[in-house]
Amino acid sequence: MTRGIFIAGNNSPLLTALAIEAAKRVDHFVAALIPDGSDRLLPVSSVEMAHWNPGSPIAAKALAMAAENRLRQINEAILVCAPPVSCKEKGQLNHTEIESFVQDQIKGWFLLVKELVAYFRVRKAGILSLVLAHTNNETDLLAPSGSASFHALAQGLMALAPSELFQTMGFVSSESSDDVGFAAFIFKIMEEGNKKNNGRWHKFGKLNFFGR
Secondary structure, X not given: OOOOEEEEEEOOXXXXXXXXXXXXXXOOEEEXXXXXXXXXXXXXOOEEEOOOOOOOHHHHHHXXXXXXXXXXXXXXXXXXXXXXXXXXXXXHOOHHHHHXXXXXXXXXXXXXXXXXXXXXXXXXXXXXXXXXOOOOOOOOOHHHHHHHHXXXXXXXXXXXXXXXXXXXXXXXXXXXXXXXXXXXXXXXXXXXXOHHHOOOEEXXXXXXXXXX
């Protein structure tokens, strides 16, 4: 049976590394990027790109359905949170920038996770991996807020993981970790099939992230 891999998140070096790892394992997979105003593409030919408007509940459902249709089934969903860093001071941020960030980098994750959890519950199988790239910019107001929200969402999902019939895992890295190594680490943990990995944070690097 074909292995269905779905990757979604910020267009970042980490997501690119995960896409390259996915391309080593399957003939094709589906990816969706949070819009960032660029036209950068993932450097693999086996990816099928899907459109995603993170702030829309309808778009979240449509994205999950599109991924399922293109893959026949989703076995592994990998969500990559690497919020863009803003160099602006708090007084320089305008309402549009703040609202756009909240829609794309916070609300969008809740909407997509809702659809994926419902899908995996029906299937009674699958892996939901929540991947958090480390950010270390103390002067930025937005990116750390997005990371903290994603971390809290992942923490809540993993607390419920023992009662679910699918696996939920979290992954974090330190600022000194390389994206290629981190991506390989994520796939290694997912492919182990170890039930003890369910509901846990898996740390790549030495940083004690968020104090955990």
